[in-house]
Amino acid sequence: MKGLFLLLLQLYFLSFGLGQNILLFPKESVTDYVILRPTVKQALKQLTVCLRSYTSLQREHSLFSIATPRLHNAFLIYPIPPNNISISINHEDLYFNVDPDVLDWKQTCVAWDSKTGLLQLWVNAKRYPRRVTTSRSPIGPQMSLILGQEQDSFGGKFEASQSFVGEMSDVNMWDYVLSTNTISNNYLYELGNIFSWTNGTKEIRGGVMALKN
Template sequence: MPLWLMLWIAPVFGQKNMREKLFAFPVKSSTSYVRISPDHNGPFREASVCMRFHSDLTWGYSLFSWSTKTNVNSFLIYYYPGSGNQFYQEVYGYNHRYYLQDNITEWTSMCVTWDSSVWGLFIDGKYYKVNMKTDVEISGDPIVIIGQWQISHGGGFYASWSFAGEMTDVNMWDKALTDENMMDYFADNEMSGNVINWKALNYTLHGDVTIKPYVDPYPCVHVVL
């Protein structure tokens, strides 16, 4: 096969500082997603994922899917908009639904955290916390995907469960973030994950996902007195 043809059909990939950039998913699809290569694979007995996203979808979509050969839903984050208005979190067979007070209609900043005793969702300044006894460990070579729910390890995607919209500032840590950590993330205080780092991201684009500039919809305004 000619080299130019191999380059044309290969997924777009790279490692780069994604600051002030976003991934745009134009429509629900079973073929569009971003695969991320984490900086290390664990094992994890606690973890946190933060991101910012916007979508006009009125039915459910997957935001983050960490799959291993031993458990396809090692770490899953899924959102149900509309009347249900809930986030679904799954860690190695355990799961919880967070019922939100307000519907998400604009750009949203979100952190999901987990350790052996407490799970939490911090979203737009509101903290939802639950006591969950989950003495589990996530280990093994992962496949990490944003924008799709892995039904099988690395695949089995359904368009009806996929994400359409825009996503940025995706970071992951191998620890449960504190309340102060999450507030720092929301305040854009230059927090970077040590498992997935948005400012040094290893990724491959698949399908119709594109990279676009990200402009903060809620910039800080400095008042001069």
């Protein structure tokens, strides 16, 4: 019963977009983006990133980008509508075939372990077939984290045609791999240990708007 209650409560939150707050990316541009400042000083040997997004875009776009001084696609979550998502790890691109997009809030979670290369993708609590990267190099320690743009250099060189337009919320990041049970049932109630949507530092650029529900 407890598991069912948590699932129903999560679906309620997903249906109505009841995150802590919402970032609105109003237009296609190279000027609208958000910088995240994670509390991490060492290279990441594992990571999990979860976020929620809401968009009517029918073109490819960047949700979450990590660049290092050496690699501009150190980590990238890059949907390609209607039914593909590209995940980049240290310039290695892996493509996932996913269920077609619908016009609603979408929860996306990506987890990666450098020791095994295991890469996992969940969309709306559904895990897709796992992949293995050839890269075993940790990410960082120096990192630029950007929401809404794909970095072609460290912290910049954006392309408007790759920008995100829509709403985003509940971005959390961990320096370990979350369990499938956590992501599938109650990730909304567990804050990231190296970036938390509730109290993490977010720097808004351009016309991005911070909205309350």
